[in-house]
Amino acid sequence: MNAAGYGFGRENSLTAPLKSEIGWPDRLFEVLKTSGIRQVGYVPDAGHARLIERCKADPDILDVVLTTEEEGIALAAGAWLGGQRAALLMQSSGVGNCINMLSLIRTCRFPMLMLVTMRGEWEEFNPWQVPMGSIVEPTLKLCDAHVSRVETPEKVADTVQAAVQLAFGDDRACAVLLSQKLIGAKVWVK
Amino acid sequence: MLERRAAMATLLANRRDDLFLVPGLGSTTWDAVAAGDDDRNFYLWGAMGGAVMIGLGLALAQPKLRVAVITGDGEMLMGMGSLATVGVQQPANLAIVVFDNGYYGETGMQASHTRGGVDLLEVARGCGIERILDVQDEAGLRELAGLIGTCDRTLFARVAIAADDPPRVLPIRDGVEIKDRVRRAVEAAG
Numbered sequence: 441m442n443a444a445g446y447g448f449g450r451e452n453s454l455t456a457p458l459k460s461e462i463g464w465p466d467r468l469f470e471v472l473k474t475s476g477i478r479q480v481g482y483v484p485d486a487g488h489a490r491l492i493e494r495c496k497a498d499p500d501i502l503d504v505v506l507t508t509e510e511e512g513i514a515l516a517a518g519a520w521l522g523g524q525r526a527a528l529l530m531q532s533s534g535v536g537n538c539i540n541m542l543s544l545i546r547t548c549r550f551p552m553l554m555l556v557t558m559r560g561e562w563e564e565f566n567p568w569q570v571p572m573g574s575i576v577e578p579t580l581k582l583c584d585a586h587v588s589r590v591e592t593p594e595k596v597a598d599t600v601q602a603a604v605q606l607a608f609g610d611d612r613a614c615a616v617l618l619s620q621k622l623i624g625a626k627v628w629v630k
Numbered sequence: 631m632l633e634r635r636a637a638m639a640t641l642l643a644n645r646r647d648d649l650f651l652v653p654g655l656g657s658t659t660w661d662a663v664a665a666g667d668d669d670r671n672f673y674l675w676g677a678m679g680g681a682v683m684i685g686l687g688l689a690l691a692q693p694k695l696r697v698a699v700i701t702g703d704g705e706m707l708m709g710m711g712s713l714a715t716v717g718v719q720q721p722a723n724l725a726i727v728v729f730d731n732g733y734y735g736e737t738g739m740q741a742s743h744t745r746g747g748v749d750l751l752e753v754a755r756g757c758g759i760e761r762i763l764d765v766q767d768e769a770g771l772r773e774l775a776g777l778i779g780t781c782d783r784t785l786f787a788r789v790a791i792a793a794d795d796p797p798r799v800l801p802i803r804d805g806v807e808i809k810d811r812v813r814r815a816v817e818a819a820g
Contacts, residue, residue, distance in 0.1 A: 479690060502690050505718055507711030514680035514712075518652075518687020521672060521812045522695075523820070526687065544677040544684075548805035 464593040464622060465490035468555070471597050472501070472527060475604045477553070479504060479519045479526035481512030487557030487623040488529045509534030513541035517550045525608060527553040532560060532573045532617075535580060542583040545613045552613040553604060554585070562620040565628050576617060585613035591621055631792040632771060634658075634729055638665045638700065640771050641727070646696060646779045648819050650688060650812070654681040654701025656736040657795075658729055662700070664799040669815040673801040673808050679708030682726055686716055688816075689724040695819060696723050698778050703730040703744045710753060716784060717758035724785070725778045726754070731791040739795060754786035763787035 469491055472480070480495045481504045482488060496503045506512050512528035519526040530538075535556060545552045559566075560573020580587050586606055590599045600616050607614040638661035642651070645668075653662040655674045662671050672688075674681060685699035706728045716724065732745035744750060755762055761783050765774050774787050802808060 479687065502719075504686075504690070504715065507714050510679070511683045511709070511712050511715055514677060514683030514709075515687040517677075517680075517809075518684035518689075519691045520687075521650075521684070521809065522688040522691025522816055523813070524687075524691035541677055541680055544680060544805075547676065548809040550809065 463490070464596040466494065467597040468600055469494040469498075471600045471604065473498070475601070475608075476525050477527045477604075478502060478524040479515065480529060481506050481515045481526065482529040483507075483509055483512075483531070483534055485529065485531045485557055486626065487531060487559075487618065488555070491529060491555075509537040510541040513538050513545060513552065516552055517544050517548070520550050525551070525553075527555060529555050530557075532556055532558045532576045533569065535576045535615075536572050539579065539583060542585065542613060546584045549611040550613075551607045551611050552585070553607045554580075554613065554615040555600065555618065556615055557618045557623055558620045560620075563624075564620065565626060580613075580615050583613065585615050587615050587617060589617040589619065591619045593622060596622070631790050632765070632767070633794065634661050634731070634791045635664050635796055637729065637771055637789055637791065638662060640768075641698075641700065641775045641778060642666070643775065648694070649696045649698060649779060650692075650816070650819075652681050652685040652688070652697065652699045652701075654678075654699070654705035656702055656705065658701050658705070659801060660796075660799050661729070663801040664796075667801060669811040670819075671801070672812045675803055675805070678705055679712070681705055682709050682712040682716060685724055685726070686712070686719060686721065689721040690719065692816060692820060693721070693723055695816070696725070696779055697721075698725045698727060700727040700729065702735065703728055703732065703742050703750065704734045704736075706750060707743055707748070713754050713757040713759065713786070720758070720784050722781075722783050725781060725787070726759075726785065727774065727778070727787045727789060729791045730788050731793045733793050735795055739793065751786070751788050759784050759786045761785045765789040
């Protein structure tokens with residue numbers, strides 16, 4: 441349940457991961473670091489668990505746990521008013537919660553970086569994830585967000601780097617959809 | 631019961647140079663303009679439920695500046711979860727003030743939940759915000775005006791506002807300009 445963690449466990453291994461352990465979430469974290477992301481809003485999510493842990497362990501990044509994803513849109517706008525770059529981590533179902541708040545991004549031309557772990561597609565066990573998961577991409581595009589998608593681990597860092605460039609270079613919303621193939625199917629029966 | 635325009639004027643009368651204001655969608659934005667247009671105001675024409683989170687993002691990005699979110703009960707009710715998010719972060723430089731008249735002013739003065747027994751002070755207290763102020767009169771308002779500039783922890787105040795609907799005073803509508811003005815003001819103040 442507490443996949444993202446609230447400071448419990450595994451903290452000691454976070455700051456210096458062994459080279460052999462470095463996977464796409466760690467490379468993604470390095471992109472956020474080198475891009476100067478200072479605030480990270482998130483709703484706890486299994487797919488983003490490692491990335492959230494890395495953000496929580498970093499003293500230069502403020503991790504802001506949200507009750508709903510739309511809070512993260514407004515948080516990023518406020519951070520930008522204050523001169524800081526922010527990112528929003530969420531699951532595909534959270535995209536639906538953001539729709540009206542994305543008006544703020546488009547109307548005021550705020551940069552907005554969204555990293556979305558996908559559910560409801562490859563090997564999904566839970567059919568309730570399918571309705572939102574299947575409309576994430578068109579929904580985001582209707583909200584005027586640029587959308588890119590990653591299916592393989594080696595392309596995560598480059599794709600996120602390009603999204604950072606576009607979001608903060610063109611002052612617009614950019615979303616990277618991280619395929620369920622990257623995360624693997626959720627284990628339901630242990 | 632306090633008159634809303636006079637209440638806003640009192641809160642901003644001796645405004646510190648480092649005080650930034652996020653008024654909520656609707657009446658509190660009109661109240662803020664009526665008190666005097668200012669580059670340090672991030673006016674909201676939309677993004678209902680987002681005022682507190684915008685204030686939080688700004689407060690976290692600029693801990694040396696003061697941030698006041700002054701919004702209405704309807705706008706606050708839509709973003710009530712953001713009080714929980716603020717409760718986790720506890721920024722010392724953030725004051726949240728709700729002008730509570732018990733009505734949705736923009737849509738024709740329909741009763742809000744606070745008229746139906748919902749107590750926003752108890753919600754804020756339950757979210758872990760310790761500095762709570764129930765403002766019922768001029769003396770309370772003057773105390774709040776001082777605390778907005780000096781309080782050393784997150785502050786939440788409910789101001790009992792009379793249910794009148796004064797003529798609208800409208801700010802600029804161009805979101806890009808509203809954003810850029812605030813960013814320039816932050817740079818100048820920081």
